[in-house]
Amino acid sequence: MSSRRIYLAGPEVFLPNATAVGEQKKALCRHYGFEGLFPLDSELTASSPEALAYQISEVNEQLIRNADLLIANLTPFRGPSADVGTVYELGFARGLGKPVYGYSHDDSLFLQRSWQLCGIGGEPGPAGDVRDSDGLKIEEFGLRDNLMIEGGLRQSGSDLLVQRADAASRYSDLRAFESLLQQLSRLSC
Amino acid sequence: MSSRRIYLAGPEVFLPNATAVGEQKKALCRHYGFEGLFPLDSELTASSPEALAYQISEVNEQLIRNADLLIANLTPFRGPSADVGTVYELGFARGLGKPVYGYSHDDSLFLQRSWQLCGIGGEPGPAGDVRDSDGLKIEEFGLRDNLMIEGGLRQSGSDLLVQRADAASRYSDLRAFESLLQQLSRLSC
Numbered sequence: 001m002s003s004r005r006i007y008l009a010g011p012e013v014f015l016p017n018a019t020a021v022g023e024q025k026k027a028l029c030r031h032y033g034f035e036g037l038f039p040l041d042s043e044l045t046a047s048s049p050e051a052l053a054y055q056i057s058e059v060n061e062q063l064i065r066n067a068d069l070l071i072a073n074l075t076p077f078r079g080p081s082a083d084v085g086t087v088y089e090l091g092f093a094r095g096l097g098k099p100v101y102g103y104s105h106d107d108s109l110f111l112q113r114s115w116q117l118c119g120i121g122g123e124p125g126p127a128g129d130v131r132d133s134d135g136l137k138i139e140e141f142g143l144r145d146n147l148m149i150e151g152g153l154r155q156s157g158s159d160l161l162v163q164r165a166d167a168a169s170r171y172s173d174l175r176a177f178e179s180l181l182q183q184l185s186r187l188s189c
Numbered sequence: 190m191s192s193r194r195i196y197l198a199g200p201e202v203f204l205p206n207a208t209a210v211g212e213q214k215k216a217l218c219r220h221y222g223f224e225g226l227f228p229l230d231s232e233l234t235a236s237s238p239e240a241l242a243y244q245i246s247e248v249n250e251q252l253i254r255n256a257d258l259l260i261a262n263l264t265p266f267r268g269p270s271a272d273v274g275t276v277y278e279l280g281f282a283r284g285l286g287k288p289v290y291g292y293s294h295d296d297s298l299f300l301q302r303s304w305q306l307c308g309i310g311g312e313p314g315p316a317g318d319v320r321d322s323d324g325l326k327i328e329e330f331g332l333r334d335n336l337m338i339e340g341g342l343r344q345s346g347s348d349l350l351v352q353r354a355d356a357a358s359r360y361s362d363l364r365a366f367e368s369l370l371q372q373l374s375r376l377s378c
Contacts, residue, residue: 014325053330057340061283078307078321079268087273088280088337094250095284118267132267136203136360141242148277151246171325 003035004188007064009090010073011083011171013039021172028178032185037063064093071180072102074145074160075171080113081145090152100156101184102149103176105165110145114138192224193377196253198279199262200272200360202228210361217367221374226252253282260369261291263334263349264360269302270334279341289345290373291338292365294354299334303327 006029012021022038029036042059046052064070070093077083082104093100106113115124118132130138143150150160161180165173195218201210211227218225231248235241253259259282266272271293282289295302304313307321319327332339339349350369354362 011325014327016320016324016326018326049330050332053328053332053336054340054343057336058344060337061341061344078303079270081268081273083335084270084273084276085335085337087276088335088341091277091280091282092284092341093280095281095286097284114267131205135205136200137205137207138203139242141238143239143242146272146274146277147242147246148249148274151243152250152277152281154243155247155250 003030003033004068005035005037005066006184007067007070007089007093008036008038009070009086009093011075011077011086012073013085014083015171017172024174025177028174028181032181033188034181034184037067039063060089061092064089064098065096067093067098069093069099069101069184071177072100073104073171073177074102074149075105075165076113076145077171080110080117082149087146087149090149094152094156099158100153101158101161101180102153103161103163103180104144105163105170105173105176106144107162107164108144110143111138111140192219192222193257194224194226194255195373196256196259196278196282197225197227198259198275198282200264200266200275201262202274203272204360206361213363214366217363217370221370222377223370223373226256228252249278250281253278253287254285256282256287258282258288258290258373260366261289262293262360262366263291263338264294264354265302265334266360269299269306271338276338279338283341283345288347289342290347290350290369291342292350292352292369293333294352294359294362294365295333296351296353297333299332300327300329 008025026036039060044055046055072086072090074082111124120133124130161176163176197214215225228249233244235244261275261279263271279289300313309322313319319329350365352365
């Protein structure tokens with residue numbers, strides 16, 4: 001039987017050592033009996049930056065179609081939420097009916113991070129009607145990110161795995177990722 | 190023949206007058222021969238904030254499954270990118286094979302906005318190797334947001350419609366939305 005293929009979604013593609021981190025994630029997948037599909041796997045050439053971007057998007061969508069499941073690194077990225085590219089891929093995989101899993105290296109609440117970026121200082125409030133400096137509502141569900149993200153994971157049968165990592169390894173830490181692989185390999189037995 | 194149903198994705202759900210804006214979008218849909226499905230349409234009760242969040246997520250996913258297509262308001266929200274809930278829904282609809290459309294009220298480039306939040310001051314650079322203050326790559330594809338977003342629209346056969354709006358109506362302006370409805374109604378004839 002061939003190994004189950006896991007699409008490895010996450011902001012690791014933006015790291016200076018993206019390829020090396022991708023190889024580490026793929027090696028861990030192999031160790032637990034899976035095949036990892038990392039977004040940078042394909043060599044691409046294009047006539048313009050825009051054309052290259054569309055090619056990468058097309059290849060990534062195809063990689064997800066070819067995957068059996070998806071694991072997303074949902075650690076907040078450049079703002080209160082996870083990387084939007086990763087979130088798009090999470091939704092895409094869910095729409096395709098593939099099981100999705102996710103982890104985050106930030107244990108703060110979405111409410112706290114949203115307030116920090118867009119609130120009016122002090123502590124978030126009043127409870128039940130927290131709004132940003134423009135008067136727009138901030139979610140108060142006790143979740144780690146937008147409800148569609150954690151809801152999608154829940155609908156798929158899993159929960160966001162939250163495991164704090166040091167600032168220096170915020171995007172490259174692999175312990176939570178490995179925990180998920182361990183759980184999945186046990187489920188496969 | 191019954192009207193085609195459009196799921197109305199966007200950060201309008203966080204506006205103080207979310208329901209009113211939802212009604213306006215639905216009225217515009219009717220005017221052009223469509224039925225609009227707005228995320229707040231269902232009345233929900235739950236035993237806890239978390240349970241309510243998961244219910245909303247489930248209802249929204251079901252609304253998207255019931256829709257024939259999706260139009261997303263992809264105006265940047267609390268950071269350089271579109272609202273992640275909206276982006277999840279965009280990916281979800283794409284995964285389900287439904288046509289997706291999107292518009293933004295911000296005409297700046299993703300590179301500029303990412304640099305503004307996470308760069309090291311001055312102008313973004315050096316060209317071809319722009320990195321944020323943590324050394325992570327910033328996309329330089331000349332796009333308005335992460336490549337998976339505009340790539341998903343392109344794969345679906347459309348392009349992001351960019352139409353600048355005043356700061357006060359950044360999330361509630363409806364002219365770009367109406368332009369898309371007009372185009373879609375012509376396609377339907």
